[in-house]
Amino acid sequence: MPALRSFVRRFMRDADEAGDVAQDAAVRALTARHVPTNSQAYRVWLYRIARNAAVDAHRRRAATLVPVEVEEVDPWLIDHRLVTDLSVRQALMRISPDHRRVLLLVDVEELSYSEAGRRLGVPTGTVMSRVARARTALLRTIEQDEAAR
Incomplete structure (x- = not known):
């Protein structure tokens, strides 16, 4: 458990x-x-x-x-690393659950592609392509957020 x-x-x-x-x-x-x-x-x-x-x-x-409602914050008072971390976390919550799951397994839990594949029940090559698509989706989401600001 x-x-x-x-x-x-x-x-x-x-x-x-x-x-x-x-x-x-x-x-x-x-x-x-x-x-x-x-x-x-x-x-x-x-x-x-x-x-x-x-x-x-x-x-x-x-x-x-x-x-x-979110109040305005002075951007000069925020640590750049914190902003980056928050941007990634927010983008992770906005991408699809399938993309989020594979990124969490490979990039956060640091499982190998084969270990992640066993956990997901898919071949290693499938995990590799899903990770590539998930990273692209995450980056696209972060870029859209930046453009909206």
Whole structure:
């Protein structure tokens, strides 16, 4: 359960919400009719359930979002590294869940392409192309945000 909670936490902004989603994933797994018997297949299956539970939670939250007014901040008072970090984090939340998931596995968790492929249940080459597309999408999102400012 701690590993599952940690995995889900990468998708969620709030640790409590991540715990709820991990618990929801565990309930889904425990009530499933068909469970893989192979340990590797079981792990991939369980993480896929967790990912789907996180996507469902994001969809539920997106349906209830309320716009918030943001006050102006003097740009000269902000550390450039902080701005970069915030820009990347915001862009990560705006790209597709599939792109975010593969970037989190490879760039944040630092899994190899083959390890990420096993976790996602896809070939290594597929992970490599997904990472390239995800990085392009992330960069495009950051550039759009910069242009909008």
